Amino acid sequence: MSEIAVVGGSLAGMAAAARLAKQRHRVLLFEAGERLGGRWATPGALPPVFTFPAPWRDLFRKSGRPFDAELTRTGHALVPAPPAVHHFADGSTLTLPADRGDQWAALEQAWGTPAATRWRDLLDDLDERWQLLRRLGLEDEFTDAALTPRRRAALGLNRSIERLARGFGHPQAAALIRSTAWRIGSDPRRTPEFVAVRLALERTFGRWQLTRGGVGVPATELIDLLAARLALRGVEVRTGTPVTAIAPNRVTTASGSVQVDAVVATVNPWEYLRLTGAAESPLRRRTAWTLPAFAPTVGIEPLAAASEGSGSGTADGARSRSLIHPGEGTAVPATTEDVHHAPTGVRVEYRLPAAAGGLRVVHDFTSGAPDPGFGTRWTSPRTWLRQPPLRAATASVTLASASSRGGNDPWAQLLSAALATYVIHEDLTGADIRPTNKAARP
Template sequence: MSKPVVVVGGSLAGLAAAARLAKAGHRVVLLEREARLGGRWAARAVGSVAVDPLPTVFTFPAPWRDLFKKTGRVFDAELARAELALTPAEPAVHRFTDGSDLALPAERGAQWTVLSERYGMGVATRWRDLLDELDSSWQALRRLGIEAEAPDDALTARARARLRARHTVEDLARGIGEPHLAEVIRSIAWRMGSRPEHTPAWHAVRLSLERTFGRWTMARAGTPIGAGALLELLVQRLATRGVEVELETRATQLEPYRVTAGRTSLAAAAVVVATNPWTFTALAGHPERALARRLRWARPALVPLVEVDRERPFGPPGETVHHSPSGPVVTYRLPKDDLAIRHDHVHGVRDRSAGLEWASWRTWRRLPPLRAATPMTFLASSASRAGNDPWAELLSGALATYAVHEALTGADIRPTNRALRP
C-alpha cells in the first residue's frame, strides 16, 4: 500500500486539505485528537443545548462553492440533495450605545440610499469611497497568502504602501467621521479576535467582501438554520472520497516523512499540519526552532464567549450586532426552537486554535509559512496568512493541497482564480 498523505488535525483547514487531496488521487489519513471533526467550529454543548459556533451568515461563500466543486458534487446540488439551500440573508441590525439601530444592507446602491438618508451624502460618500479602496486592497491581498502562496518577503514596501499597512482599523474608524459607522468598522477587528488600534486597516476588506458577495444563510424549507449542516456535509464528503479518519488519535511527534500517534508510527509521503502553530512547533521540535522563535512574542487571538438563550418573546430572525467600546455582542436568532445564539466578544478568551492576535502589520511576518522547515511538511490553519475566518481556513487548506500535489507529482492544479462567484 502506498504511503499516505497524513493530515494532522480535523479543523476546517484540515478537512478541506484532506478532501481535496483525496480527490486529486492521494491516499489520505486524517488524525484528530477529539471525538468529532471541525476543530473550533464543531458543535458543542452549552448547557443542555447543542450550539453551532459557525457564524450563521456567510459573506464570502465562494470558497465553500469551490471546495465542493473540486471534491465531487457541486455545492448547490449537494445542498439540494440534503434539502438545503443557500438563501439571501437579511441585513445585519447594528445597535449602538445611544439606543439607535441601523439595518445596513449589503448591496452598494442600497447602502448609499440608507446611509445618505440617515447620515447625509457626505458620510455616504466617504463610506462608498472607503469600500472602493478596500476593493483594491482585496485584489492585493489575494496574492498575499489568501489564494496564492506568499513567502516571508512577499509583503514588500510597495505592497505595504498599496495596503496602507501603517494604518489600522481604528484609523479607518476615526476617518469615517460618523460614530455609528466607526463602530461598525471597529467591529471587524474585534470579531477577528484583535484590537482595532493594532489591527492593520487592510482587514476591513471584510466590509467590501460583504458588499461584493452579499449576505447568505443556510435554510431548510425556506427557514434559516445554523451553518453546522454545512460542516456535516463536508464530513460526509471525506467519507465519499475515502479519507481514512482516525478520531481520538493525538499526534505526539512529527519527523520528516513520519507522524507518531501514541504507539503508532505512520510513514507519510507528505504531512499537512492543520493544528495551531504552537502545537506544531512542540510536535516537530528542533527543526522548527525558527518558527518557534517567531511565535515567542505572539499571542493567540480572542474567541467570543458563546451563550444560548431561548427568548420570550422571540425577536425577529437574523443577526443583531450590539456595539460597545469593549467590542460587539453578535446575536444570531434562529426560528427553530426560538433559539438565540450570542457571540460575546466583550468577554472573549484567548484560544490558540483561533490564530494570532494582531499587534501591527508586522504580525503578518510572524504567521506560519505554508511550507515548514521539516521536509515535505505543509501548514494550514486559522493562523495562516489567509486569516482566521471559516472561509480563510478553507483557502489555507486549498493552498496546502496545491503545494503537496505539486511536490509529489510535479503537476500544478492551482486554479486561474478568475472572478469568484458568490
C-alpha cells in the same frame, strides 16, 4: 498513490483531506478529539450568517459533487440573509443592507449625503486592497518576499483600524470599522486597517444563510456535509487519536509511527511547535512574539427562552423577519443578525426562528478569551510575517490553520487549505492543480 497524513480535524484539515483524496491520494486524518470541525464543531460557533461563499463552492467542486448540487441532494439551500441591524452605544440603530445601491440609500437617509459618500468611497478603496490581499495567502502562496514596500504602503499595513475609524469622522461608521477587528479577535488599535476589507466583501458577495426544508439551520450543518464528503472520498478518519510528534515523512501517535509521503499540519502553531521540537527553530522564534486571538463567548438557547428574558436588547422586528426569494411563492423564515457595539467590543446575536423550534445564538466578543484555535491576534504590523508560512521548515510538511497568513475567517481557512493541497500535490506528482492552470480539471 501517495499516502498523506492530515494532522488536525479542523475546518482547514477537513478541506485539505477532501481535496487531496479527490486527487487520488490515500489520506489519513488524525484528530485528537472525538468530532471533526475544530472549534466550529461547537454548536452555534460557526456564524449562521456569512459572506463570501465562493470558497465553499470551490471546495465541494474540487472534491466531488458541486456545492449547490450537494445542498439540493440533502434538502439544503444557500439563500440571501436579511441586512444586519446595528445597535450603537448611544441607543441608535442602523439597518445596513449589503447591496451597493440599497446600502447607499440607507446611509444617505441615516447619515446624510456627505457621510454616505465617504463610506461608499471607503469601501471602493477597500475593494482595491482586497485585490492585493487575494495574492497574499488566499489565492497565492504568501512568502516574506511577497510583502514588498509598495504592497505594504498600498495595504496600509502600518496604519491601524483605530486610526481609520477615528479619521472617518462619524461615530456609527467608526463603530462599524472597529468591529472588523473585534470580530477576528484583535484590538482595533493593533490591527492594520486593511482588515476592514471585510466590509467591502459583504457589499460585493452579499450575506447568506443556510436553510434546510425552507427554514434557517445552524451553519454547523456545513461541517456535517463536509464530513460526509470525507467518507465518500475514502478518507481514513481517526478521531480520538492525538498525534504526539511530527517528523519528515512521519507522524507518531500513541499506537506508533506512520510513514507517509507528506503531512498537512492544521493544528495551531503553538501545538505544531510542540509536535516538531527543535526542527522548527525559525518558526519558534517568530511565534514567540505572537499571541492567540480572542475567541468570543458562544451562547445558544431556545428562542422561546430568549424571548422570555429581559436583557437581549434586540428589536422585536428582528424576531419575525422573512424573505421571499425570486421564483418562490412562500416566505422563508430568515436568520437574523443584530450587532451590539460597545467600546470594548461587539456582541452579535443571531436568531434562527424556525430551526429546532427557534434558536438564539450569541457571539460575545466583549468577554472573549485567548484561544489558539481561533487564530493569531494582531499585535503589530509584524504579526503578519510572524504567522506560519505555507511551507514548513520540516521536510514534506505544509501548514494550514486559523493562524495562516490568509486569516482566521472560516472562508480564509478553506483557502489556506487549498494552497496547502496545491503545494503537496505538485511536490508529489509534478502536476499543477492551481486554478491559474487552465489545463487542470477538478
